[in-house]
Amino acid sequence: MKLLHLVATAVTGLLLIVGSLDLAETGDPAAPAATHVSPRYIESGLEETGVENMVTAVLADYRGFDTLGEVTVIFTGAIAVLLILRNGLKGEEDEA
Amino acid sequence: MGLIEGAAGQLNTVGYIVLMMIGIYAMTGKSNLVKKLVGMNIFQWSIILFVVSLSAKRDASIPIVLDGHGGGAAPVLDAAQYANPLPQVLMLTAIVVGVAITGVALALLLRIHRQFGTLEENELLERLDASSGS
Numbered sequence: 001m002k003l004l005h006l007v008a009t010a011v012t013g014l015l016l017i018v019g020s021l022d023l024a025e026t027g028d029p030a031a032p033a034a035t036h037v038s039p040r041y042i043e044s045g046l047e048e049t050g051v052e053n054m055v056t057a058v059l060a061d062y063r064g065f066d067t068l069g070e071v072t073v074i075f076t077g078a079i080a081v082l083l084i085l086r087n088g089l090k091g092e093e094d095e096a
Numbered sequence: 097m098g099l100i101e102g103a104a105g106q107l108n109t110v111g112y113i114v115l116m117m118i119g120i121y122a123m124t125g126k127s128n129l130v131k132k133l134v135g136m137n138i139f140q141w142s143i144i145l146f147v148v149s150l151s152a153k154r155d156a157s158i159p160i161v162l163d164g165h166g167g168g169a170a171p172v173l174d175a176a177q178y179a180n181p182l183p184q185v186l187m188l189t190a191i192v193v194g195v196a197i198t199g200v201a202l203a204l205l206l207r208i209h210r211q212f213g214t215l216e217e218n219e220l221l222e223r224l225d226a227s228s229g230s
Contacts, residue, residue, distance in 0.1 A: 002125055005121060005124045005125035006121065006125070008120075008124065009117045009124070009125075010117070012117065012120060013113050013114070013116070013117040016113045016116065017109075017110060020106055020109045020110075020113065021106070023106065025106070026106065026108055026109070026150075027152045027153060028153075028154070029153045029154055029156070029176050031150075033151070033180060033183070034153055034175075034180050037182065038175065038180040038182050039175035041181060041182065042159065042173055042178050042180075042181065043174075045181075046161050046171070046173065052161045052162075053159070053160045053161075054159035054160065054178065054181035055159055055181045055184050055185050055188070057181075058181055058182065058185045059185050059188060059189075066189065067189075070189050070192050070193065073193055073196050074192060074195075076196070077196030077197070077200050078196075078199075080200045081200055081203040084200070084203040084204060084206075084207050085203055085206065085207065
């Protein structure tokens with residue numbers, strides 16, 4: 001059984017390595033990821049938002065609603081943890 | 097040979113794939129649920145590291161404008177001088193979501209341990225069978 005898992009893992013890794021051969025070289029300034037969308041944010045981000053840190057500018061300004069959704073995710077997670085653990089305690093009290 | 101030569105130019109990517117394989121093996125091959133959760137986190141971090149590595153540019157600085165508010169006119173920025181901020185932003189979101197997932201998973205594990213007294217998958221299955229059979 002362990003062997004099956006090892007083989008499956010190795011096959012997945014080999015497929016991923018074969019797939020990664022077509023990626024642009026790491027650090028290449030002419031890579032597609034660096035030439036299509038991001039120059040717009042780098043070049044006019046400071047002018048449009050007034051924030052020096054581009055990551056902050058994109059996170060809190062351009063993608064502000066995305067960040068709001070992120071906060072919702074954390075809130076939902078916290079509520080879920082609270083409900084799971086509190087019900088557990090109640091169940092134990094009832095049994096005792 | 098083409099595979100090895102091609103992969104040698106992408107050593108960091110190979111490293112992330114190895115991390116990911118460790119994660120996959122921990123998730124599938126281990127029977128302890130905590131180990132599975134650790135495997136899931138390793139898997140997640142391999143993807144985060146990979147996407148952040150896409151933002152690297154040779155001879156580029158971190159995406160922070162120095163002296164942005166220094167004097168009068170806004171400085172003219174060259175995109176080649178700064179690392180790509182977009183993958184970093186997206187992975188920031190992924191890290192936050194990952195922390196929430198890990199928290200809920202740990203809470204569930206705590207609950208399972210309270211109820212059944214074990215976190216080993218095969219023992220859990222036995223106890224589930226025993227409790228549903230009786």
